[in-house]
Amino acid sequence: MTILCWNAFATGIIQLFSIKISLITIGLTYFIPILYILFTIKKKGIQHNSYSLWDIVPIVIGGILLFHYIKNYFGLDLQLHFIASDAARHLDFALTTVNSGDIALNMYFHSLNDSLAMLFFNPFISTVMGQAKVFTLMSLFDLVLFGLVFYAIIRPLMKSTLDYIIGNILLFMYVCGYPLYVMQFGFSYYVSAIILIEFIILIATRYLNDSSLNWLILLNLALYSIFVCYTFLIPVTYLSLFIAVLWKRFKPTSKVLLKTALEEIKIFIIPCILGLYYSYKNLSELSSSGGGITNEGGSYFDLFSNFIWLLPIAFVGLTFCLKKIKHYVLSSFIITNVLFTLFIFILCMKGKMSAYYYYKEYNVLWLLAFLAFFYGVLELEKHRLDLICISIAIPIALISMVVFRIEDRITEHNPNIMNISAKNFVNIYAFNYNYYKNFPMFNPLYIDLMNYANENISDSKKIAVGDEVTNAWFQTLTNSKKSFAYGTHEDLVKFISEENPDYICIFASERYNENKEYLDSLGKCIYKNEGGFIIKTK
DSSP states (O other): OOOHHHHHHHHHHHTTTTTOOOOOHHHHTTTHHHHHHHHHHHHHOOOOOOOOOGHHHHHHHHHHHHHHHHHTTTTTTTOOOOOHHHHHHHHHHHHHHHHHOOOSSSSHHHHHHHHHHHHHTTTTTOSSSHHHHHHHHHHHHHHHHHHHHHHHHGGOOOOOOHHHHHHHHHHHHHTHHHHHHHHHHOOOOHHHHHHHHHHHHHHHHHHHSOOHHHHHHHHHHHHHHHHOOOOOHHHHHHHHHHHHHHHHHOOOEEEEHHHHHHHHHHHHHHHHHHHHHHSSSHHHHHHHHHHHHHHOSSOOSSSSSGGGTTHHHHHHHHHHIIHHHOHHHHHHHHHHHHHHHHHHHHOOOOOOOOHHHHHHHHHHHHHHHHHHHHHHHHHTTTTTTHHHHHHHHHHHHHHHHHHHHHHHHHHHHHHHHSSSSSGGHHHHHHHHHHHHHOOOOOHHHHHHHHHHHHHSSTTTTTTESOHHHHHHHHHHOOOTTOOSSOOOOOHHHHHHHHHHOOOOESSSSHHHTTTHHHHHHHSSSEEETEEEEEOOOO
């Protein structure tokens, strides 16, 4: 994560001077952290860390599960298999940086690191289809980071074998919930934002216990990174950390208050100044990043069912953090984010915010609930081990009922015997599993049409007619900016008349079925397969 954050910060600096982004320009900036590390080693020596055999367990099990997931979902050749059209747009942002050397938008954290990965693999995979595979690879890397940073937060608290066992179970249950959902849907910028919040909790906890320059630098990098990652989460994240520092340092003396104020400035001043420059440097970007919170979008909606089994022990964990171990960072993040959720819930009820944006906060709540749950385990394991086992066994049993289709087998014998499904209580896992098993791979015939367009009509003006997701991939993979997915026949006629394209790629879809006679009459077919065809209009 430190490397990804440094990439974002270095980019923010060099773009101030209109220096293009490349492996060389970003690579040269690494002389600064390398010199700092060498200076620190000379002054303090090499840092030594101790590891347990238990630390190998999540790596081995996670590696096996990840390989199985990749093989069955994306395929070992990393085919396109994202559910929403967002993935195509985020790939487009990364390709813009690869081709132009400039950031594509103010929230550039994820697209920047994707573009650097593409530039690194360019000698081996230089085609746009190859770069799409790198994008998929980076999305899987994000899924790994979800687990690694979460594990780094809870790892120092693991003292006994029981702690390791429960910690590892919670690790996989956490990743297979909301993190897997946002990755499969291709919400790349939001994936990075949640990982950065994990990282901020990790670094801020270390910093408040050891206010060294090393932790302060890492905290600055992480705070700046979330500023250029996802605007929606900046206020609540910054406020959570501000309160945590004030809470930890506060004493009613003028000297301490001044020292605390200076410390808050050291933490926030650089990320805020540079971050504000990129986030609000022009009104159009401000409007696009913050002005559309009433717009609905495709997302996962579930008000509370996924948290039912977590909340009792998570509440114990929060109480434990507040009273005994005084975990200021986690406590502050939980309290602030819960209040923020209530606030945006009220806005949602009044029609001033969409459910789409409201439910984005649930990804953060999912993280905080699992962390609080683990702290609850630490409090209860010596007194109420039975309660812990039951709390974890219940969701595992319910998930097993979904995965092994136990309910389906029961209802096959008697459809009236079950009224409420196990899915109602572990809905996020059932939701992810359903898409994992049933969502089709992106049609390779569509890819074939796009390959033909890239190889034969790359420099011509072309548009697409098809469904939203297919059109989004067409625009990204063929560098075409216009397509038609929604509207009446009259809207389609007007769209094509205004665009006046040289070529039209028509995908087999509902749009084609509704306008078959008209689309067939627009020109001569130059290439076709069972997934659609390309016509020349002029």
